[in-house]
Amino acid sequence: MPAAERFFCADAARTRGDPIAGTAPRGFVWILVEYRRAWPTDGFDGLDLEATIKALVSTAAQAARARILLVRRPGRRRHEGPDKWAVLRHEHSGVHRQQWGTWSRDEDLAQIAAALAVPGHAGGPPVLLICTHGRHDPCCALRGRPVARALADRWPEDVWECTHVGGDRFAANLVVVPDGVYYGGLDADSSVTTIEEHLSDRIHPDHLRGYTDLLPPQQAAVAAALRRFGPAGRTDYTIAETTREGDHWRILLTGRSPHPHCVEVELQAHRSPPCRLTCRGPAASSVIVYEPTSVRTL
The missing domain is CATH 3.40.30.10 (Glutaredoxin)
Incomplete structure (x- = not known):
């Protein structure tokens, strides 16, 4: 009987396409x-x-x-x-x-x-x-x-x-x-x-997990703005307002020129299907994902 293939959590996450934005732990x-x-x-x-x-x-x-x-x-x-x-x-x-x-x-x-x-x-x-x-x-x-x-x-x-x-x-x-x-x-x-x-103060969204001074939905909102309007500096977008209704989040970002002055990002929070998240943790678990549904200027 062939040996079981070794599990690597990073390979599995890439295969699943796990969203990366909004996953930075909070810290100062x-x-x-x-x-x-x-x-x-x-x-x-x-x-x-x-x-x-x-x-x-x-x-x-x-x-x-x-x-x-x-x-x-x-x-x-x-x-x-x-x-x-x-x-x-x-x-x-x-x-x-x-x-x-x-x-x-x-x-x-x-x-x-x-x-x-x-x-x-x-x-x-x-x-x-x-x-x-x-x-x-x-x-x-x-x-x-x-x-x-x-x-x-x-x-x-x-x-x-x-x-x-x-x-x-x-x-x-x-x-x-x-x-x-x-x-x-x-x-x-x-x-x-x-x-x-x-x-060079040009942060791109492709590998960005988030900023540690922001909450996960705010991190995901900034990443969505970067993806929509292009790379920006660390402080070029600030959080102006955050509202939540159930699983729906609305984040207003204030941008510094030449970026849009006001960006509204709407996100839907949902739990991922249970899966194995780490190499050493065999139990399946799920995480909250913040999916952008709308990114627009106001």
Whole structure:
């Protein structure tokens, strides 16, 4: 009897044509902890750190609603000097702030809790995070590592591999922080093109999962506007109004010139048919999909 064919969630999602827009997790603050050894399945939570330090960082992160990601440089398992940590913020005003430090002992990570209590420095180049967390989901490693290598060849100081960011079936996943922009379904070639455009403030809808400061239907509305009217900068569209009647959503976007001044996007929410969403989760489940039904200028 032939062996069962191995299941890969990213392959299955592409075969099904799973919609990618409106799938970015909400978030404004990211904590990065460089860790060059093997990553535990549950990331930072699984590290063997001094208990009080680990609790301090976790509690501070929870209070700030921050996500902790382990990171490492692509293809560079060892280098001289201490590891890095960072606190990256996307403020409601649109200002981006970064604070970086180093650690060589567990006690040094207490700096992260202190950094969460201060604003940090405005500006700085964006950080490109590519999920390669194979212990969490094989697709993340198989699809993420070629993307990380391709991007690191072009932007070596800005690229990090990272632990689980969500949406395994959309691997390779890339998060630009503190911008708070999620991309998915990337390969080596498309990732370079996507980031070239992103850094030129031209965001396209093809690989866009969403902006982390927006709700899922708002993310889907922005992607629909980009698809209808062409690429735009990260802040060229803002949410002016959001209304809901049952499963029907109406989102008004205000556009900055040369984009349309006012765009109305209507979306219908529905649940996808149950299916297997991750490589390691055999149970079938469904997700909410926001399907644009109308995109027009007012």
